[in-house]
Amino acid sequence: MGLRIRAPREAVFERLLTPHHLAQWWCNFAQVEPKPGGKFVFGGDYAIAQPEGHAWTCKFTGGVVRKSVTFAWPLFGAETSVTWEVEDTAEGSILRATHAGLTTLRSTCGLLQDAWRMCLGNLKAVAEGRGDSFRPDHSPPRALAIKLDTVLDVPRQKAFAAVTTPAEVRKWVEPEPGREPAIDARVGGVFDVGWGFAKPAKITAFEPPARLAVAWPHADEMTTVSFAFEEKSGDRCALHFAHEGFPPEEDPPLLPLRCRWSDRLVALKNVVEAGESGFTEPFDAQVEEVP
Numbered sequence: 001m002g003l004r005i006r007a008p009r010e011a012v013f014e015r016l017l018t019p020h021h022l023a024q025w026w027c028n029f030a031q032v033e034p035k036p037g038g039k040f041v042f043g044g045d046y047a048i049a050q051p052e053g054h055a056w057t058c059k060f061t062g063g064v065v066r067k068s069v070t071f072a073w074p075l076f077g078a079e080t081s082v083t084w085e086v087e088d089t090a091e092g093s094i095l096r097a098t099h100a101g102l103t104t105l106r107s108t109c110g111l112l113q114d115a116w117r118m119c120l121g122n123l124k125a126v127a128e129g130r131g132d133s134f135r136p137d138h139s140p141p142r143a144l145a146i147k148l149d150t151v152l153d154v155p156r157q158k159a160f161a162a163v164t165t166p167a168e169v170r171k172w173v174e175p176e177p178g179r180e181p182a183i184d185a186r187v188g189g190v191f192d193v194g195w196g197f198a199k200p201a202k203i204t205a206f207e208p209p210a211r212l213a214v215a216w217p218h219a220d221e222m223t224t225v226s227f228a229f230e231e232k233s234g235d236r237c238a239l240h241f242a243h244e245g246f247p248p249e250e251d252p253p254l255l256p257l258r259c260r261w262s263d264r265l266v267a268l269k270n271v272v273e274a275g276e277s278g279f280t281e282p283f284d285a286q287v288e289e290v291p
Contacts, residue, residue: 002280006092007127013066015087015127025122029055030091036060040071046135047067048115049075050108052161058082078103080148094280105287109136110259113287117279118259121266124278133269134262141254146243146261154228154272160209162272163227169193171276172267174283197236221247241265 005012015021019030028044043055056073061081063069068085080101086093097120105112115136122132133150152159162168169181175194182192185206191214192200198216205213205226213226223245230238242262246254267277281284 001097001116001121001286003095003097003124003274004089004092004278004280005095005124005127006274007095007129009086009088010066012093012095012123014126015123016069016084016086021126024126025119034060034063034069036062045105045138048107048109048112048136050138075102076104092093095123102172106256107136107259108138110256111281114256114259114263117286118263120279121270121277122264124270126268126275128274130273133266137258137262141258144246144248144254145246146241146254146258148241148258148262148265149238149271150265150269151232151236151238152269152272153236155209155235157209157230158238159229159237159272160212160227162268163212164206164208168271171271172264174264174267174277177282177284216243217247239265239268 008192015025017034018030019032020028022042027042027047030042031039033039038060040058040060041053041055047056056075058071058073060069060071067087068083070081070083073080073082080099083098085096090230099112099116100110107115109115116132118136122135126132130150130153134148146154153188159176162172164183166181166183169183173181173193173195175181176196179194179196181194182190182200184190184203187203187206189202189203189206190200191203201214201216203212204224205211206216209229211226211228213224216223216225225243226241228240230240232238241261243257270277
């Protein structure tokens with residue numbers, strides 16, 4: 001997958017191989033020997049997959065100075081390979097990330113694609129001089145609810161518009177091909193983000209710019225999704241997201257759904273703060289099955 005970053009190639013590449021930079025978007029800790037055959041050891045609570053032991057031990061296998069790097073990553077019983085390549089553009093750079101050799105798309109936090117997007121979305125934010133937000137979470141849900149909180153560096157009027165205006169919603173929800181978000185911004189109105197697995201929801205609370213809540217169909221049950229925006233100093237706001245009301249038997253599916261919402265809210269943060277999520281391909285084109 002590709003990601004537009006409004007920062008020079010050299011600055012982006014530095015964030016790929018420096019431990020304190022990696023801690024802002026990729027992992028809790030890292031040991032890096034950036035040379036062919038050198039070790040790349042990383043781990044912690046928010047890597048895209050949780051190691052069985054203390055850390056993942058990978059090995060650099062190739063690269064071009066300040067342009068690309070490839071490392072071998074034994075993952076889930078497969079010999080996988082990751083390449084990060086950064087190229088110059090008129091507005092900064094594009095990072096292209098390829099993870100090859102996978103035998104599963106599932107991780108210990110949800111889907112690998114969602115986890116990758118979350119990490120890369122944070123890389124875009126920090127490389128552009130903004131703050132990071134949600135990370136992959138491997139811990140079991142403590143309750144039958146998903147609750148996520150972050151700070152957005154925009155007034156809450158702008159943030160509220162980003163979750164209630166179809167053209168803005170489209171930028172961060174990644175609707176399925178051929179579908180578009182449909183939102184009738186009033187209590188009782190439809191709220192449809194265009195996901196194939198999610199039926200249209202109904203707005204139950206519409207309080208601009210403070211709160212939006214919808215009755216969200218989930219399997220055969222009705223759950224509640226809400227976005228609450230709390231005003232902060234300096235033209236900022238706090239986002240308090242919640243997806244609640246799951247039946248007890250829905251405990252396992254909460255993990256991948258939490259990962260999916262976390263990814264989309266990282267994208268929302270980039271959209272309101274930078275005008276785009278940054279991904280160069282649509283969601284469905286980011287994964288390629290190789291025979």
